[in-house]
Amino acid sequence: MRRWLNKLRKEQHYTQQQVADGAHIDRAYYAQIENGTRNPSMAVATQIAAFLHINPSLFFSDHLSEPFEIALTNSPIVVAHCDLDLRYTWIFNPHPDFKMSPVIGKRDDEIDENPGTLALMDIKQKAIQQNSIVRKRIAFPLSEGLIQYDVFAQPLYDSNGNIIGAATAATELEN
CATH class of the missing domain: 1.10.260.40 (lambda repressor-like DNA-binding domains)
Known part of the structure; x- marks a missing residue:
């Protein structure tokens, strides 16, 4: 199901x-x-x-490609897409604090509003508005404490070249 x-x-x-x-x-x-x-x-x-x-x-x-799934599952990397309203449309390998189903269709500030989620929303919005790549180190308060991520955001395009959202890749950094 x-x-x-x-x-x-x-x-x-x-x-x-x-x-x-x-x-x-x-x-x-x-x-x-x-x-x-x-x-x-x-x-x-x-x-x-x-x-x-x-x-x-x-x-x-x-049915993701096996090499992609093997390489990223349980890695410190989270990959996601959001729409123009910054609502998640896809996420792969989220932090264990987040389950995929409650995240899809929601904005970061609807999941948990804190300085990290607000900063994440800001770089997604900048990537969309500026039609450019944005990269920033962001700290998120998670169950095991404050965790730093190197977050990379870029515009997401449809087949006609129109911006339809943002794609992000976030890598957990060692303390």
């Missing part, structure tokens, strides 16, 4: 029928996608993702 999809749909106050209508697919087909008995095509995943304002790659995150 794709619990993250079910939770995201409910958080946005949609029924399965509304998502299916918004994605131009049959409700029964959407229900099968949500409960995990069917996998959407890339076209259908894109339609659902557009309606829910997420990245379609979330549907295929279980």
Whole structure:
């Protein structure tokens, strides 16, 4: 079951029928996608993702390329995408304090408002507004204390070259 999809749909106050209508697919087909008995095509995943304002790659995150997944899983690196409103559309390898499903669709300040999350939002916004790469060292208060990250943000583009958000890569630094 794709619990993250079910939770995201409910958080946005949609029924399965509304998502299916918004994605131009049959409700029964959407229900099968949500409960995990069917996998959407890339076209259908894109339609659902557009309606829910997420990245379609979330549907295929279980099928990431093995070298990428092996290299980054349990590493001190977090990779993420957000939309123009700075809401997460995709995240890989988040810090253990964060679970993927509650993060998708939310802004950093909705997850935890502190100087670190506000600084992270600021560099994402700068990358989008300035259409440039932004890099900054940011400290986040996490369960094991104040953790420093080297955060790299850059604009995220659609296939037509329009900025649709920001991509970030954050590397935990040794104390």
